[in-house]
Amino acid sequence: MxxxxxxxxxxxxxxxxxxxxxxxxxxxxxxxxxxxxxxxxxxxxxxxxxxxxxxxxxxxxxxxxxxxxxxxxxxxxxxxxxxxxxxxxxxxxxxxxxxxxxxxxxxxxxxxxxxxxxxxxxxxxxxxxxxxxxxxxxxxxxxxxxxxxxxxxxxxxxxxxxxxxxxxxxxxxxxxxxxxxxxxxxxxxxxxxxxxxxxxxxxxxxxxxxxxxxxxxxxxxxxxxxxxxxxxxxxxxxxxxxxxxxxxxxxxxxxxxxxxxxxxRWLAHGLVPAGQLYLDDGAVRAVRDRGKSLLPAGIVEIDGEFESQAAVKLCDRQGAEIARGLVNYSSADLQQILGQKTDAIPGILGYAGTETIVHRDNLVLSSTA
CATH class of the missing domain: 3.40.1160.10 (Acetylglutamate kinase-like)
Structure with missing residues (x-):
């Protein structure tokens, strides 16, 4: 063809x-x-x-x-x-x-x-x-x-x-x-x-x-x-x-x-983001440059209301999109654990959730990243 x-x-x-x-x-x-x-x-x-x-x-x-x-x-x-x-x-x-x-x-x-x-x-x-x-x-x-x-x-x-x-x-x-x-x-x-x-x-x-x-x-x-x-x-x-x-x-x-x-391609162009996660500089480098998953400690702010497995944009502090993917927690839960170490999640939320906020297998870098 x-x-x-x-x-x-x-x-x-x-x-x-x-x-x-x-x-x-x-x-x-x-x-x-x-x-x-x-x-x-x-x-x-x-x-x-x-x-x-x-x-x-x-x-x-x-x-x-x-x-x-x-x-x-x-x-x-x-x-x-x-x-x-x-x-x-x-x-x-x-x-x-x-x-x-x-x-x-x-x-x-x-x-x-x-x-x-x-x-x-x-x-x-x-x-x-x-x-x-x-x-x-x-x-x-x-x-x-x-x-x-x-x-x-x-x-x-x-x-x-x-x-x-x-x-x-x-x-x-x-x-x-x-x-x-x-x-x-x-x-x-x-x-x-x-x-x-x-x-x-x-x-x-x-x-x-x-x-x-x-x-x-x-x-x-x-x-x-x-x-x-x-x-x-x-x-x-x-x-x-x-x-x-x-x-x-x-x-x-x-x-x-x-x-x-x-x-x-589905992650990048098929999904409609329901919110944005703003990351500190260390998390931006980990996700963008080293192919790592996003952990709660790297999140500084959340925008939007969404449930677990919704699509979200991952942005730097200035709001520039670096990636998007599927989030493992609702916005309500994320508000409680943002900036925290992973081992603190069970004590804060009362249940043992996943360690990652967005796993690297469920995210894709944006074209401008």
Missing amino acids: SGTIVIKIGTSSLTQPATGNLALSTIAGLVEVTSKLRHKGYSVILVSSGAVGVGCGRLHLAERPTELAMKQAVAAVGQGRLMRIYDDMFTTLQQPIAQVLLTRFDLVERSRYMNVFRTFEALLNLNVVPIVNENDTVAVHELKFGDNDTLSARVASLVDADWLFLMTDVDQLYSADPRSNPAAYAIDRVENIDQLTADVASAGTQWGTGGMLTKIEAAKIATAAGVRTVIANGRNATNILDVIAGTGISTVFEPQPRPFNARQ
């Missing part, structure tokens, strides 16, 4: 701005390019927005609903129509597809994460193109990815993809919004995303939820997992082939090395 490509297409590319109706020519172009990639030996996953936007068009709504139940109802209307269009177009090219609807919880809980991974693996082995969307009809706020840029980045990390294409309504990332600032210039390549300086305050269209800021955040997730990430114009799907060949117009974010196995 040539590798795995995740393509995220946004509502702004899939629909007509004025009406929210589907832009059928854009979808046809995307389907054709996806099929060409399959024939070249690539595995392809398509993360498609548009269910709410299409539902709005189908129901003749003038604007995207904001109330959760209404949004879920509109998504249910739009998702079926969107998948029917995809299925009809892919069928003409003899390319089977599958619908995969996810919530954040599917990637947070370990067993569900592995189930999703195995499902993708099986579909790709069957030469199927999975079409992924957030399960808007059931997801509540706490379980939502928030936008499909983030969803696509987490899927790319999950399947250890080689490429993530974030298809949007501009050709490239610009230093400022080119629609309002004539002095804006295009950024072709980003070697270090943490040093990127660009105006990314645009909030997306009335039919979508994303914007350039969400794409930058998605690129951070994907590149940290070793996935080369591209921002390109979604109205010109053939540009994907050009970018892979090294000639297309786009902004390419270079990936970081791939130090992660599947479990480490």
